[in-house]
Amino acid sequence: MGKIMNYNSWEDKAPFGALLVNQGMKISVNINENYNVHDISWVILKENVEISKVNLLRESKMYYRGEFDGFNDAGVYFYYFDIDIEIDGQIQKKYYGKSLENGETCEYLYENINKYQITVYEDYEVPNWYKEGILYHIFVDRFNNGNRTKKPNSPKPNSFIYGNWEDDPMYIKDNEGNIVRWDFYGGNLKGIIDKLGYLKKLGISIIYLSPVFEASSNHKYDTGDYKKIDPMFGDEETFKDLIDKAEKKGISIILDGVFSHTGEDSKYFNRYNKYDEVGAYQSTDSKYSSWYNFDQHPEKYDCWWGVKALPNINELDSTYMDYIIRDEDSVLRKWTEMGVKGWRLDVADELPQEFIKTFKKELKNVDKDAILAGEVWEDASNKVSYEQRREYLLGKELDSVMGYPFRNNIVAFLKKEITSSQLVNRFMQIKENYPKEAFKSNLNLIGSHDVTRIKTELNEDIDSVKLAVGFQMTFEGVPYVYYGDEAGLCGKTDPDNRKTYPWKNEDEDMIDHYKDLINIRKKYDTLIHGDTKFIGAKNDDIFAFIRERKEEKMVVLINRSENNQNIKLDFEENTLEEIDIKNSLKKYLESIFKENEVFDIDLKAKSLRIFNLKNLKEE
Known part of the structure; x- marks a missing residue:
């Protein structure tokens, strides 16, 4: 007889995705007409505590609807459905939660329900200079000797x-x-x-x-x-x-803030007597002593992931908070007032919520246009660290996070570990969970100092690397370029991924590819600010999506296959105008033709094509 109910949070919830505090939402549920349903409840929770139970109202034989006025507080909430249904004359209760693959419902035993997530956040806005930017990560010792x-x-x-x-x-x-x-x-x-x-x-x-x-x-x-x-x-x-010189060229500087630990060879710990200061290792009377935890002074102390060279910090110690954040000459204020436009917090999971919130608040007081990014490796909307649900994206903490899920998704697709439909599902999970500002500010990286170089990760397949760059430069979020990736550097994990930039030995073709795609991104405002809609390509090897803003729509098609592919797209009363990736010029292609409002498009093996969708009524 099939599923009792059908519901897809990507289609049947309004509005889609994360909610503002006090913003209401509506859902609609479809019931299998072969079942006699007595009652359907929409159960809403904060963690595992039920906070509301909404009885869905029947609007027809098959459709039920429900409304919820909104949440008073920011946080991560969850929901599922319980259904009272008559089977063989008896009333039984069934439980429906979220599929592990997409936004559809699945039936579960009560103890195993995979619940839907609702991210509720306080309104905030990330500065445009950041959302419109192209970020370049430099490992200073390895970039260039001047x-x-x-x-x-x-x-x-x-x-x-x-x-x-x-x-x-x-x-x-x-x-x-x-x-x-x-x-x-x-x-x-x-x-x-x-x-x-x-x-x-x-x-x-x-x-x-x-x-x-x-x-x-x-x-x-x-x-x-x-x-x-x-x-x-x-x-x-x-x-x-x-x-100053970077600013004159329209380039902003962001610093890496490492505040969860210091070095043992520091003025604060001073294990090797290198500094004139009396460090915490040297004496319990040190003014820095309360920054650290000693089991037995001085040799046994709390350290970062067991690395003795990195003694852990008590980040909420008042003198440490003053030194880093609150003092008139604090670390934050000193460098931000000098002109630094933002900070990336190292190992954000190790930092207390209060520390991040205080840092963000003070940073905005010093420079309202400064940004705060954070190192988070997973879905940052629902991360649990040290048994605490983190609040990175709820409005008072991070503006942006490191997009490792973005990298993982792209790599998995290009290595044929997942299909295009599975890739869509992965991106939709993030898009559903992240506030819009967080999604548009996500650092879309394909390389960093902590992972294998993208060229090595993709087995030095240059065409696949170019497709990965194409993803970066056309997708929603901030493209993040790790120094040397554009020059063709290879490298496994640390230290191999930290080689020197290959000056005079660059892959000029790859550099040109980066330049062309960055140029296209900057030329078309829609590729920066536009929303994203995914196209069901019905082909495991073709990933397709639309970026749209106001009247402009851009269509991006990516074929990962070693073979030429064909895709048919249905856009009523529109024509497709392709962007030439090589020289950024527009041109109509004879290979694209339209019959009954359907575009028949040929994609070469391992190719990227970008189209500007034009409305025929405007021409």
């Missing part, structure tokens, strides 16, 4: 300096796996200044720098002094010069 001699600035004691810029990176470790000598190439801030012209021509408008504060390592996630630029990178004057 010194005339090409020698590193202020080499650190007992460090390893590579003999050639092109050498492959490696770690020098002891028998226990501890790093005994940090390795450096000599990339610095002056080197970035020298390449601002290149980044501008590429189309970059945001530079996200890996940590630049003084630290022992090459990556600087072991902060030694939050208020000092690492001498190997330069000094405060050079950093200010970078900010």
Whole structure:
């Protein structure tokens, strides 16, 4: 007899997706006419606590509708349906929740219900400069050395300096796996200044720098002094010069804030007596002592993921909050007032909610147009960390998150691990759960310093890499380019994914591909601000979607197959005008023809095509 009820949250809930506080919603449910249903309830919960039970009203033999006035507080809510149905003369209760694949309903046992999610958020707006931007992530030591001699600035004691810029990176470790000598190439801030012209021509408008504060390592996630630029990178004057010269080219700077831990070799912990300050390791009377947790002073202390070199911070310690956020000369205020336009919070899951909220509030007080992004690896709308439901996207915390789900989805599709319909479902899950501003501000990355380089991930298949870039530059969200990906760098995980930028040995064809697609994105406002609708291509190898804003619509078609494919699209009273990806010029193609309002489109093997959908009534 089939399913008792049919409901799809992607189609039968209004409005679609996340809700503002106090915003009402309506749903409609279709009931199988072969069943005698006595009652249908829409059960709404906060975590596992029921907060409302709405009886759906019957509007016809098969349709039931329900309304809910809205939620008074921001948060992540859930719902399912319970149905009283007559079977063989007896009333039985059935439970319906969300399919694991899409927005459809499935019948479950009560204890195993997969519930629907509703994200309820306070209204907020992310600055346009960020949503309209192209972000470029620079790992400073590996990007460019701006010194005339090409020698590193202020080499650190007992460090390893590579003999050639092109050498492959490696770690020098002891028998226990501890790093005994940090390795450096000599990339610095002056080197970035020298390449601002290149980044501008590429189309970059945001530079996200890996940590630049003084630290022992090459990556600087072991902060030694939050208020000092690492001498190997330069000094405060050079950093200010970078900010100013970048701004003149329309490029904003974002810093990496590492606030869940410091380095053991820091002025705050000072395990190796490097600093004049009395550190927490040296004395329990240190003014920094309350920042850290010692089981037994000084050798046994809480550290980040068991790494002794990274002692954990009590982020809510009042003196730490003052130092980082609230003081007149706080870390946040010092660098933001200098001209930094935003921060990316490292390991946001490790930071308390109150810390992030306080940081966001103060950041906006200093510069209302500054942004706060965060490192979150999963769906950031429903993340549970340390048994606490996080509130990253509810309006008072993050403006943007690292889009690792975006990368995972794209890679899985291009490696043929999922079909195009499964890819649509994955994106729809995120689109349904994220507030609109969060979805439009999502950092759509395909590479970072923590994952395999995209070229290596896709088995050095250049055509597939180009398709991944095509996804980035046409999809909703902020494209995130990891330095060197555009130049054809390969690399497995750390340290192989942190090679130096291959100056004079770049893949010029790939760079041109990035330039062309960035140019197209910037040329068509719809590709930046437009909403996204997915097209059911009925072909496992073709992913298709529409970006639309006001009267303009852009159609994007991606064929991952090694074979030519054909797709038929039905758009009434419209014509398709293709964007030439190579030179960004418009042209009509004879290969596209229309019969009875259906476009018959040929797609070459592993190809991307972008069309501007024009209304015939306007012509």
